[in-house]
Amino acid sequence: MTNTMSQAASIAFDAVGKAYTKPGGGTVTALENVSLTVEPGAITGIIGRSGAGKSTLLRMVNGLEMPTSGRVRVGGHDVGASKGSALRAIRRDVGMIFQHFNLLSSRTVAGNIALPLEIAGVSSDKIAPRVAELIDRVGLTEQAGRYPAELSGGQKQRVGIARALATEPKVLLSDEATSALDPETTQTVLSLLKDINRDLGLTILLITHEMAVVRDIASHVAVIDGGQIVEHGRTYDVFTAPQHPTTRSFLSGVTGVKLPAFVEHKLTATRPATGGEEVIRVTFAGKHATDPMLALLTKDLGIEVNILAGAVEEIGTHPFGNLLISLPAARADEARAYLERHELLTEVLGYVS
Numbered sequence: 001m002t003n004t005m006s007q008a009a010s011i012a013f014d015a016v017g018k019a020y021t022k023p024g025g026g027t028v029t030a031l032e033n034v035s036l037t038v039e040p041g042a043i044t045g046i047i048g049r050s051g052a053g054k055s056t057l058l059r060m061v062n063g064l065e066m067p068t069s070g071r072v073r074v075g076g077h078d079v080g081a082s083k084g085s086a087l088r089a090i091r092r093d094v095g096m097i098f099q100h101f102n103l104l105s106s107r108t109v110a111g112n113i114a115l116p117l118e119i120a121g122v123s124s125d126k127i128a129p130r131v132a133e134l135i136d137r138v139g140l141t142e143q144a145g146r147y148p149a150e151l152s153g154g155q156k157q158r159v160g161i162a163r164a165l166a167t168e169p170k171v172l173l174s175d176e177a178t179s180a181l182d183p184e185t186t187q188t189v190l191s192l193l194k195d196i197n198r199d200l201g202l203t204i205l206l207i208t209h210e211m212a213v214v215r216d217i218a219s220h221v222a223v224i225d226g227g228q229i230v231e232h233g234r235t236y237d238v239f240t241a242p243q244h245p246t247t248r249s250f251l252s253g254v255t256g257v258k259l260p261a262f263v264e265h266k267l268t269a270t271r272p273a274t275g276g277e278e279v280i281r282v283t284f285a286g287k288h289a290t291d292p293m294l295a296l297l298t299k300d301l302g303i304e305v306n307i308l309a310g311a312v313e314e315i316g317t318h319p320f321g322n323l324l325i326s327l328p329a330a331r332a333d334e335a336r337a338y339l340e341r342h343e344l345l346t347e348v349l350g351y352v353s
Helices: 054-059 084-092 109-119 124-137 153-164 183-200 211-217 235-240 245-254 293-301 329-341
Strands: 011-021 027-038 043-047 069-074 094-098 171-175 203-208 220-225 228-234 277-284 306-315 318-328 345-352
Touching (some): 011 054, 027 054, 027 220, 027 228, 043 183, 043 211, 054 203, 084 094, 094 153, 109 124, 153 183, 183 211, 203 211, 211 235, 220 235, 220 245, 228 235, 228 245, 235 306, 235 318, 277 293, 277 329, 318 329, 329 345
Parallel strands (some): 043 203, 043 220, 094 171, 171 203
Antiparallel strands (some): 011 027, 011 069, 277 318, 277 345, 306 318
């Protein structure tokens, strides 16, 4: 099968905007001035709340939505400027998997996977071995003759992934592909996507509202809020030093660093004149990420530390910890300087009298 794009195509959003006309008149802006480059061969996650514009952005990659302004390029090809056979060629090179599977109930596993090949006009003698290869890749050989109603959610999604790979795409889009799955099944599907990325060199762009999915699979992440990209970069960099409140909000749900309610209700922005505690977020990254820095702080400076919440994660192959602590406000500046000398990041969250 001939591909029109090079291996592992890039995706570029150049000042993309999208506005919809409301039935009663006026417009609604879904996306505004979005610029983002998805590197070839990378797994990039776009995370945002419902209504943030992430699904609209994803659907522009294969031309299911067209931008009102700006342009979207896939492997150097301008999607919005492509018509007819040129647009069909782009779509063959962009596979898509869906949250609710979108399988045909009247077709078997093999039949669903064969469908894109039939639409593309591939001869039947080439379809059969390609389908068998894909069924084996997603681990469904014994289910080849079954119908969607006979499959579990995880198996249905594996069929969806195999179908998306049928035309040998260079880009794979994932539209909330794990949102309908239980946590264990989610992990198996994410593992399969990582294997596909490694083995086939595909560029994968996924949208999600779950930061844990980004942590577990994505090398890069973009955070979208109100139709705009508010933060993007390497996943490790964004996790260890989030700059935008929306990013911090998402991270608080996945890293276990939400303040306990009994502390949060007492928190103020003003340092007490005397006494009191300063509440700090400490991010453990870099070469001292696994060192017992709080114990060393107490040992070296004699400052008592109270751990309020925290978790230790791994992003890629890098350790990453996030702790919320309180310590005497009178010595907080000294303590933060000590931690920062050891390449830890600190952020003052407030004070408790």
